[in-house]
Amino acid sequence: MTNVLELSGVQKRYDAVVAVDALDLSLRSGEFLTLLGPSGSGKTTTLMMVAGLQQPDAGTITLNGASVAKLPPYRRDIGMVFQHYALFPHMTVRRNVAFPLEMRGVSKTEALRLVDEALQLVGLPDHGDRLPKQLSGGQQQRVALARAMVYRPALLLMDEPLGALDRKLREQLQLEIKRVHQERGISVLYVTHDQEEALTMSDRIAVFNQGRIEQIGSPEELYDRPATRFVAGFIGDTNFLSGKVLAVSDGRCEIETPAGRLQARATQGLLVGASASVAVRPERVVPAASAALRGTITDVIFLGTSRKYVVRLKDGTECVVLRPANEAALGARGSEVELGWAPAHATAFRDG
Amino acid sequence: MTTVDRRLWLLLPAGLTLTVAFLLPVGWLLSRAFTFPQPGFQNFVLLWERPVYLRVMGNTLWISAIVTPITVLLAFPVAHLMAHGSPRLRRWLVFLVLVPFWTSLLVRSFATAILLQRHGVLNSFLIAFGFTEEPLPLLYNMAGLLAGCVQVLLPFVIFPLYSSMARIDPAYMRAASTLGATPVRAFLRVYLPLTLPGLMTGATLVFISTLGYYIIPALLGGARQQMIAQLIQDQIATFGNWGVAGALSLVLLAATAALLALLQFTVGLKEIAR
Numbered sequence: 163m164t165n166v167l168e169l170s171g172v173q174k175r176y177d178a179v180v181a182v183d184a185l186d187l188s189l190r191s192g193e194f195l196t197l198l199g200p201s202g203s204g205k206t207t208t209l210m211m212v213a214g215l216q217q218p219d220a221g222t223i224t225l226n227g228a229s230v231a232k233l234p235p236y237r238r239d240i241g242m243v244f245q246h247y248a249l250f251p252h253m254t255v256r257r258n259v260a261f262p263l264e265m266r267g268v269s270k271t272e273a274l275r276l277v278d279e280a281l282q283l284v285g286l287p288d289h290g291d292r293l294p295k296q297l298s299g300g301q302q303q304r305v306a307l308a309r310a311m312v313y314r315p316a317l318l319l320m321d322e323p324l325g326a327l328d329r330k331l332r333e334q335l336q337l338e339i340k341r342v343h344q345e346r347g348i349s350v351l352y353v354t355h356d357q358e359e360a361l362t363m364s365d366r367i368a369v370f371n372q373g374r375i376e377q378i379g380s381p382e383e384l385y386d387r388p389a390t391r392f393v394a395g396f397i398g399d400t401n402f403l404s405g406k407v408l409a410v411s412d413g414r415c416e417i418e419t420p421a422g423r424l425q426a427r428a429t430q431g432l433l434v435g436a437s438a439s440v441a442v443r444p445e446r447v448v449p450a451a452s453a454a455l456r457g458t459i460t461d462v463i464f465l466g467t468s469r470k471y472v473v474r475l476k477d478g479t480e481c482v483v484l485r486p487a488n489e490a491a492l493g494a495r496g497s498e499v500e501l502g503w504a505p506a507h508a509t510a511f512r513d514g
Numbered sequence: 515m516t517t518v519d520r521r522l523w524l525l526l527p528a529g530l531t532l533t534v535a536f537l538l539p540v541g542w543l544l545s546r547a548f549t550f551p552q553p554g555f556q557n558f559v560l561l562w563e564r565p566v567y568l569r570v571m572g573n574t575l576w577i578s579a580i581v582t583p584i585t586v587l588l589a590f591p592v593a594h595l596m597a598h599g600s601p602r603l604r605r606w607l608v609f610l611v612l613v614p615f616w617t618s619l620l621v622r623s624f625a626t627a628i629l630l631q632r633h634g635v636l637n638s639f640l641i642a643f644g645f646t647e648e649p650l651p652l653l654y655n656m657a658g659l660l661a662g663c664v665q666v667l668l669p670f671v672i673f674p675l676y677s678s679m680a681r682i683d684p685a686y687m688r689a690a691s692t693l694g695a696t697p698v699r700a701f702l703r704v705y706l707p708l709t710l711p712g713l714m715t716g717a718t719l720v721f722i723s724t725l726g727y728y729i730i731p732a733l734l735g736g737a738r739q740q741m742i743a744q745l746i747q748d749q750i751a752t753f754g755n756w757g758v759a760g761a762l763s764l765v766l767l768a769a770t771a772a773l774l775a776l777l778q779f780t781v782g783l784k785e786i787a788r
Contacts, residue, residue: 213692235691236700248689252707261703265694309693319692 164227166191166317166349167212172221174207181207183373185221189317189351194343196352198360199370200396205353206321208370212351213319214238226316236265241310242319245326247302249294249309255281256290259309266313280308283342300331307339311348318343320352324359336362357397361385369393385443389429391511394441401447401481404439404513407432415510420477422454426508433512442508444470444484449492450502457481457501459493473499544767547760557761567745567758571765574742577656577731578724581663585720586713588664589671593712596672597679615669623733626662627653630734659735663724670723671716678712711781718777722770742766 167189174182182204189195197205210216212223214235223230230238241262249258256277263273281287284304294302303323311318323339324332340363343350354360360367361381368378369392377389388394395402405419415428417440426440445468460480461472464487471483471492483501485492493499547557561567596607614622629635630652637649652658682705690700728743735741742762749759 215688215691235688236694236696238692240692242689242692244685244689246683246685248683248685250686250690250704261690261695262693265699313694 164191165189166193166226167351168222168224169208169212170222172208172211172218172223174204174211174216174218180373182211182218185373185375187368187375187378189349192347192349194340194350194352194363194365196354196360196364196367197370198354198357198367198396200355203370204373205355205368205370209319209321209351209353212317213240213242239316240319241313241315241317243303243306243310243321243323245322247294247299247306247326249302249306251294253293254290255286255292255294255297255305258294258305259290259312262309262313268313276312277308280312281305283345284308284338299327300335303327303335304338307342311342311346314346314348316349318348318350320350322354323352324356325354332359333362339363361397367397369396371396386507387427388441388509391439391441394509394511399444399482399484400441401444402439402441403475403479403481404437407434407436407438407510410434414505417510421475421479421481422456424454424508425505426510427506429509429511431512432510437513438510439513440508440510442503444482446503446507447481447483447501448503450500455481455501457499459495459497459499462491462495471499473501540763543756543760544764545760546756547758547764550755550757550760557757560758561761561765567762570740570742570745571762573738573740574725575769577659577663577739577741578721581660581667581724582717582721584660585664585667585671586717589668589675589716590709590713592668593672593675593679596676597682598684611669611672614665619666619729622666623662623730626658626665627733630658630661653734654736656735656739659731659739662730662734663727666730667720667723670719671713674712674715674719675709676712678709682708714777714781718773722773725769726766 165188167187169185169187172182172185172187173180185204185208187195187208197208199205207216211218212225214230214233214237225238225240249255250261253261259277259280260273263276268276277290278287281290284307286301286304286308289297289301289305294305297305306323320339324335327335336359339350342348352360352363364381366378366380367384369376369384371392377384377393379387384393384397388397391402394400403417403419403421403424405417405424408416408418408423410416410428410432413428415426415432415438417424417426417438419440424440426442432438455475457473457475459471460474461470463470463472466487468484468487469491471485473481473483475481481501483492548555550557561571592607592611596604596611599607627634631637632649632651632653634652636652637646640646640650652661686704686708687700690704691697695703726743727741728747731739731741732744742765746759746762746766749755749762
């Protein structure tokens with residue numbers, strides 16, 4: 163498989179602040195890659211540098227095997243969707259979508275055909291003659307999507323495209339963008355700070371923190387096998403239990419915590435005797451007879467498909483447990499429970 | 515049934531003043547066109563038949579038609595910087611544009627005359643640096659008149675243009691660029707069309723203002739640049755011919771109204787008041 167996009171050693175600073183630091187990243191052909199991170203983590207800056215709207219201070223960016231260092235945005239083979247749509251307000255939907263074709267000198271008849279096809283693809287075949295302001299936010303973003311890919315660019319860049327929409331519409335459009343991506347086989351570089359959105363849509367996710375990539379991998383990898391404490395905390399809900407490392411061997415480790423002795427996957431940098439945290443997902447915590455952890459249920463919250471239990475462990479730390487609602491209840495508020503998990507389902511990180 | 519806002523009586527003092535000090539005398543002047551020296555349309559026939567009147571009316575339109583594009587071209591980059599520059603730069607530009615705006619028209623016209631006269635600042639500069647050997651004729655001709663009109667009218671284009679430009683989301687230009695538009699094409703296809711409401715408003719204001727200018731052509735223009743307002747003044751002060759003066763005023767008023775109607779038709783006054 164060939165790489166559509168490659169970044170190597172890319173750096174960008176604003177005055178004294180390093181926005182993006184020594185970044186390496188590659189995007190495979192047809193892949194949906196998401197840059198996920200909190201605001202100010204460098205993900206949008208990275209996208210802007212790929213688009214050519216900002217210049218890196220160091221490093222190289224290659225698109226389709228050729229360096230784009232000297233190419234302005236309008237010479238790069240990209241399409242871009244902006245958070246606030248950026249549809250041209252004085253043009254109809256059809257003329258908006260035809261704009262990139264017109265810039266590329268595509269003939270009128272061919273342009274008309276491609277525009278109709280693109281509007282069909284995003285489910286707005288009858289809205290061609292409207293002005294952007296006559297459309298809802300979700301419709302405007304669909305038009306922006308049609309406009310950014312009607313000319314089949316090598317790479318589609320999306321900068322928090324759903325950030326301005328309400329939750330329901332967001333979820334609906336996530337699935338639609340995913341469908342369009344699959345139907346067209348287009349390579350997508352997507353930026354979001356919404357971890358659920360990243361999990362739903364991506365083939366791979368790069369988690370950004372303070373200008374660096376913490377981990378890059380499939381949604382399952384990031385969720386089940388986080389490489390750093392930041393990733394474990396940023397993606398999904400996680401219980402953290404701190405203690406001291408007793409033993410490390412063979413990718414496994416044992417941690418002594420005030421609540422009990424725990425087993426987990428080991429990550430880099432764990433030293434026997436040093437302090438560490440164990441991260442475990444609420445749904446991976448199960449009732450267990452030969453249990454490492456004992457506690458008292460302090461709260462039971464019914465969520466429809468599942469029940470959430472808040473358990474106070476014997477040292478006072480709280481541990482959240484999520485069980486399917488169709489399973490037998492873990493216990494009522496106030497009852498004593500014994501908890502455990504398979505060692506592969508928990509991960510230990512060095513503290514500090 | 516629609517109810518009349520009872521607070522409308524608040525308009526009464528200003529309304530009365532305007533009626534007594536403006537509407538009645540102007541109406542009286544305009545009515546002279548049909549009643550002086552005797553009832554009928556003879557004054558309009560006169561305007562049509564005497565070449566001097568047609569020439570001055572043509573002059574006036576021609577001068578307005580030259581002043582307008584020059585003013586718009588000079589105002590455009592200023593408004594652009596004002597709209598998209600740093601807040602600090604914007605404050606300075608607004609200040610620099612407003613100071614002359616608050617200065618008396620008479621003072622500014624005399625100042626322009628001092629600058630442009632035969633041995634004035636500009637000519638001394640041009641000679642000192644060897645651009646010319648003889649002083650250039652810059653005053654009491656078209657050059658002087660244009661310089662005077664344009665410098666006074668710049669704010670009338672800068673501010674409406676600025677208000678249009680400030681509403682243009684910078685993301686539009688970024689989007690155009692990622693979609694394959696060179697800076698020139700992005701400007702022509704996206705930026706310029708979005709400035710049109712402000713541009714049309716400013717251009718119309720300049721054109722209409724120039725049509726009625728009196729002081730500037732009198733002080734800075736020459737005999738060949740005589741404009742309609744000067745003619746009206748001549749007719750009244752020199753010849754006591756209130757009839758022709760009224761007819762000329764009516765033509766000026768009609769031209770202004772027609773231009774405003776055109777603006778309303780193309781841009782819409784609602785857009786301008788925004």
